[in-house]
Amino acid sequence: MNNDVLALKYRPRFFKDVMGQDIAVETLQNSLELNKIHNAYLFSGTRGMGKTTMARLFAKSLLCKEGVNREPCGKCSTCLEIDSASHLDLIEIDAASRTKVEDTRNLMDNVQYLPTSSRYKIYLIDEVHMLSTKSFNALLKTIEEPPEHVKFLLATTDPEKLPETVLSRCLHFKLKSATTETLEIYLKKILDKENIQYDESSLHLITKHSGGSIRDSLSIAEQCISYCSGKITEEKISILLGDISVDKLERVVSYLMKNQATEIVNYVDKFEDNVNYENIFDNLIHIFYKMITKKFISNDYELDSNEEKNIHLFYQILVNSKKELANITDKKSYLIMILLRMITFSDQINPEPDDSSKKKNNIVKNKNDDIPKKSKENALKKQTKNLDIIIDKDICKKIFKELNLTGLQLHLAENSLLVIQNDEQKLLIDEKKKDIYPPSCIADFVKHISNHLNSEINPVISYEREIETISSLEQQKIQSNKDSQYDSIKDKPEIKKIREMFDAQIDKDQIKQLKK
Ligand SMILES: [Zn+2]
Structure with missing residues (x-):
């Protein structure tokens, strides 16, 4: 089944039809209007972004019999021949199938001959990154000093593979993926023109599957048209596209x-x-x-x-x-x-009341427990310099908060405790969360702490239960809030009345503060 009928039918024939590439179009049109034409242009972008379409439009404007203008006339024999890919002065080469240096040399040998009927002879080399190094060298000489009548239009999905020497000689246009909104507006226009019925949500599904490519969105739309035979609905095409709603x-x-x-x-x-x-x-x-x-x-x-x-x-x-x-x-x-x-x-959103978590946790004994907080921090700063750090659970929590972590590392910080004292370095991690942190995450976390302390640490990793972590403290706080909220409402007359009327219990976990 050919799914390119729509894509071919609606391929832009003028710059004004190009969607979502405003900057590239404007720049190209300005250079046409001012007749400031470079020797070589490079169009890059992922597949289906319209690189060759853009290059052909530019070639058409350069060769149009009506003169070089912001738009080609679209009617002269040159414009029509370029539309049907049969113009002799626009030479299109697929570099993927002609990678050898001999191919490029043959091509370059012909560069010297004048165009057959137009003002320029234009070489459009697609997938140019596929050329061999020798081919690039052969090409480079010509791009550097081409005859007056020769222009190069290069297209590639992978500009990073081009030698710097070639890149630096091209005016480079990086074509953008179309946004979902642009694609939806575009598809709507096409389907309306084709008198195809559709529901709005199906358009969203099609654009989502087209990866920002106008060509792909049209190919998918075409598959959907033949699959749905009638109205395109989200329900039907989600089966076709293997989508879950x-x-x-x-x-x-x-x-x-x-x-x-x-x-x-x-x-x-x-x-x-x-x-x-x-x-x-x-x-x-x-x-x-x-x-x-x-x-x-x-x-x-x-x-x-x-x-x-x-x-x-x-x-x-x-x-x-x-x-x-x-x-x-x-x-x-x-x-x-x-x-x-x-x-x-995940942390239990409705945690079971757990006596052990309520107990004040003191498994990490610290020799500094009786020193006031301020002097502890000073001690930390001083000793960090001497690579002799003492970190207890309070200092640890303070440090972890200062790290400004995000994502999984933040989660690790909230569920672990670092203890450093008497030559002993330990990173205690909540045993229940053992499998969640990959080794690389833990290593990065330790590196973060080392950087923060200005001193390399190398703690033993140990998985333990009932550690007093930032997370467990918050959990305790939430639980005690719930307890006190429960206590504050359970004996209120209106609540008592409701309980008696419906023979009801108060679900402690469902008590929520009204928004102020
Ligand atoms: Zn024309």
Whole structure:
């Protein structure tokens, strides 16, 4: 099935039809208008960005029989021949199939001959990074001092592979990916012209799958048109594109936020095997991103501190585990495992009251316990210089807060405790979180502390229960808040009345402060 019919039909024939490349278009049009034409132009960008389209438009404007203008006339024989790729003075070369130096030399030998019918002879070399070093050298000589009548238009997906000598002789245009909004507006226009019916959400799905490429968005739209035979709907094309709807993923997220592991396993297990799991990871990451940012832009949306921490953690776990996805055969099981891991390592949003966590924790005895805080800090500063540091749990918490960490490292700081005394260096990590921090994360964390202290430390890593960490202290604070809130309302007459009327209990964890 040919999916390029739309892409070919709607390929821009004028600069004004080019979408989302305003800067490149404006610059090219200005140089045409002022007739300041360079010897060589380079167009770079990922596939489907319109590199060769842009180069052909520029060539058309340079060769148009009506003269060099901001736009080609589009009607003369030259314009029409370039549209049908048959003009003799626009020589298109696919470097991927002509990498040898002999090919380039033959080409350069012909450079000296005058154009057949136009003012310039233009070489459009696509995928130019594929040329061999020798070919580049052969090309370079000509680009440096080409005859008056010769111009070079180079296109590449990988400009970094071009020799500096070639790059420095080209006017370089880096074409941008089109934004989702641009693509949606564009698709709408095309589908309306083609009299195709669609629902709005299907457009969003198509653009999401096209990776910012106008050409790909048209190819996908074309597949959808033939698949849906009639109206394009999100429901139908999500099957075609192997997509799981945002609604379904939001349901997964709500299970996650409520620690409902069984529901997650049952629900995700019903996903089709052919769905695009990379997209699922991307979408989940995006949902968590939205949840955090919404807090800052919306007044009537609140997250408690535990929820917020969990979202940061979920985001980080998804970003990290997505990197492994390509190596996994059974992607559905992998997704389920990752979701369960997220639950295992999240702080319990509704923690069970736990007596042991309420106990004041003192497993780290410190010889400085009786020294006032201020003098302890002074002692720290002094001793850091002499590489003889004493760090107890209070100083540790202060240092960890000063590190200004983010993501997984912040999580580690909140769930660990550094103790340094009497030649002993220990990084105690909450045993329940043992599997969450990869060795590289711990190593980076230690490096951060060393930098902060101006002194290299090399602590023994030890996983222990009931450590007094920033996180456990906050947990205790939340619990005691809940206790005191419970105490303050349980005997109120109106509450008593409701309890008696409905024979009800107060759920301590559901008590929430009204927004001020
Ligand atoms: Zn023309």
